[in-house]
Amino acid sequence: MLIIFLKAVLLIPVTLLPILNPFGIAPVFANLLGDVPRQVEKRVARQVAINCWFLLVGAIFIGSHVLTFFGISLPIVRIGGGLLVAVSGWRLLSDNEHESSIKTQVAKTYDDESNEELKARSFYPISFPLTVGPGTIAASITLGANTPARLVDWVMSIGSAALGSALTVLVVYLCYRSANKIVSLLGRLGTMVVLRLSAFILLCIGIQIFWSGFTGLLVETGLLPP
Numbered sequence: 001m002l003i004i005f006l007k008a009v010l011l012i013p014v015t016l017l018p019i020l021n022p023f024g025i026a027p028v029f030a031n032l033l034g035d036v037p038r039q040v041e042k043r044v045a046r047q048v049a050i051n052c053w054f055l056l057v058g059a060i061f062i063g064s065h066v067l068t069f070f071g072i073s074l075p076i077v078r079i080g081g082g083l084l085v086a087v088s089g090w091r092l093l094s095d096n097e098h099e100s101s102i103k104t105q106v107a108k109t110y111d112d113e114s115n116e117e118l119k120a121r122s123f124y125p126i127s128f129p130l131t132v133g134p135g136t137i138a139a140s141i142t143l144g145a146n147t148p149a150r151l152v153d154w155v156m157s158i159g160s161a162a163l164g165s166a167l168t169v170l171v172v173y174l175c176y177r178s179a180n181k182i183v184s185l186l187g188r189l190g191t192m193v194v195l196r197l198s199a200f201i202l203l204c205i206g207i208q209i210f211w212s213g214f215t216g217l218l219v220e221t222g223l224l225p226p
Contacts, residue, residue: 005160011144012164013171016056019136019205020168022175023182024198028092030179032126038180044122045176049169051127057167059137060144061158067141075220078213081134086206088129088150091201131172135209188203 029048033041067077144161175182183191218224 001156005156008157008160009164012056012161013168013209015139015143016077016136016168017171019133019139020131020172021198021201022131022172024194024201025039025130026175026179026182027186027194028177028198029126030183031195032074032130041180042177043130045173045179047119047122048127049173050133051123052132052157052172053169055132055137056140056168057162058157059140060161060165061142063137063141073217073220074138074142075216076214077134077138078209078216080213081138082128082206082208082210082213084134085207085209086203087201088133089201089203089206092202093196129226135205138204138209139214 029045033044036044064074067074186194215224219226
């Protein structure tokens, strides 16, 4: 049972971290923050990690129930999420003016050091949709789609999901709290390359999620074999 629990714990970060790509998004995070003190950077990174943990756990445990309530199938979520992720990747590839305007707005808010404003800005756009986007939510819903019936298995599922999500957001926190250091190590050219490469990978991930949802719909309709 312990081995099963550990496998369930490790499954979450192994599945979600390639989609989250915190190291690749760290320069984007630094760009959105702008020139802020180290203390503020750590503070925002911690709040983003907390936000992301709640988003992941919520998607794992209640995401499938919300879909069932509204009559939405998982392939539809993947199609919609894939489109949104692909659009986000395309915007990061091509829309430099939009990034600059967000950077100015966010940096001004953090200089004021208002707790409520900081929490709001750390959630949007940094926590969602930059870090935990539709693709991550769709993957989290998939991980939590099959809720065990037995009480022991259900408790173990809760524990593994909470711990696995905590390990995932810990990696996000470590990358984000050192975002400006990463940018300094990479330099201007390296940062630009990582930003563009991350945007391209995000675009490809969005297309892959969309394709998975599309093929899932074809399987549901019987046009493709399961």
